[in-house]
Amino acid sequence: MTADPIGIAAVRAAAARIGADIVRTPVLTSPRLDALARGRVFIKAENLQRTGSFKFRGAANRIRALDAGQRSRGVVAFSSGNHALAIAEASRLAGVPATVIMPADAPGIKIDGARQRGARVILYDREREDREQIGRALVTEEGLTLVSPFDDPFVIAGQGTGALEAVAQVAEAAGAAVDQALVCCSGGGLAAGWAIALAEAAPAARVVTVEPAGFDDMARSLASGAWERNPRLAGSICDALLVPTPGRLTLPILAAHGARGVAVSDDAVLEAVRFAAQELKLVLEPGGAAALAAVLTGSVETAGRNTLLIASGGNVDPAIFQAAFRQSAAA
Template structure:
């Protein structure tokens, strides 16, 4: 099980590899939210999302012989790219199973990083797990799960160590920390890090409407699934349900979940570009959207939020920039 010791060890292994992303702010965003807004732009991380942290953490924790045989992962795109880059850095094979309806840019980028991409029909009900099991058995590969994997959670937790230190440097010791949440790897990792390093900071998972499985699971005290497996524009954080490993951590450490509309995610993308000069993808913008457009559901004089990824294609980004504020 992931814990602060694993997160600190992952941080040591990631030194000189993962980028230390800044904590950004804008008076314009503060005015909209009615409080200080501090933004952790993991869209500036290698491969354009926080997922590189978990991918590199998991690969670097494998023994050399196991790693040399290669790794396999399934992902709609960001975990795919994180694992693909980490595998390339170690000089080992990577097979990534991706839904055929994933954004073309994410599929192309994963291939460009040297991974073998296997597409499956998510909408038609084809099982990525079954494909993965077959390939794993045939080739002796090691599965790197996108969130339900202790070393992946530990890698994502390194983002939380940075938030704790950066918030403290800005004099923020009590605040909600809003995370873009799919399966919960980033949310759980940050929550574990903050429990140890900044207990006054409380994590709140953020999701798009229609895919708010974590918020509903936390409210009901048990894991509940989304009614549909895919759809909408927030592909990066659309998962069937919270993870078996991540949910107990979130249940113990997180506050209530926050839900935003797709329109609000697009507006947050536009504001991130105009006011912070950073590019967010829809799923990566839901925490900023919650910080800006759910002020009554947040307590305190400051709020911290992640922009978890920026892997957006030109058409979707244009759609965000064209939206009326």
């Protein structure tokens, strides 16, 4: 397994390319969370990023890097929601036609959001249809450029810009060095980008991927050194984190940087959604709260450490948000 040659120079180039498009999101702290963790916890609030998730960074970098011919023909992307929203918005800003392929069971707020940003939305059944096959057909038939949600060098580099920001913000605010970074993980584009950036910005920090229990293909793949697959493609509230297997580019990058993975239950994620709202005043979707859930459940050792985690998305379905508070009340 050989790491793809995406280096810190690509991340820095992405930061320059998308600087005018993105929001420099805050890094937040909480005395309550620090007490629970018995260490210092720093939260990179990418739920406050444009379109409500970190995905906008990678999408903007990929769209801005298109050549003139690609821009005129347009792009196609497949996504459970946040990548679709990001592609739709980045394409709108750049004047590029966009098509997004989304599972029919994606949260309505994400489907509507992609349409409102001018994208053509194609829905599919994630259990019976292959989104990649649908995308490849559109590439062949219409000459569109396929933008992977995670397996694209420009997307990976764009996601890494958040880590560069976060490490600088932690140093500025607290004079602290990052010991470990907890990253919500689906195909691994975010985690791979962060691993590349942290290797220079915080070389002592280890990346820990966080996935839903039962869908921890990245954690199992990092442990085995081979591409492991999930037995199911649906069945967790963390819709943003459900993929069949890690990316072809992302797994080697994470393995090369010594990353490891953990998994958290849906109940733990719901509690993290509630905690974020009540204690941190942040609205998070389940997939965006997975890294926080790992801290709250003690899935990762945090005592005496400086832990950076990402709140990766805030496009929560209202019913799920309400369920988080009902679960807390029933406990």
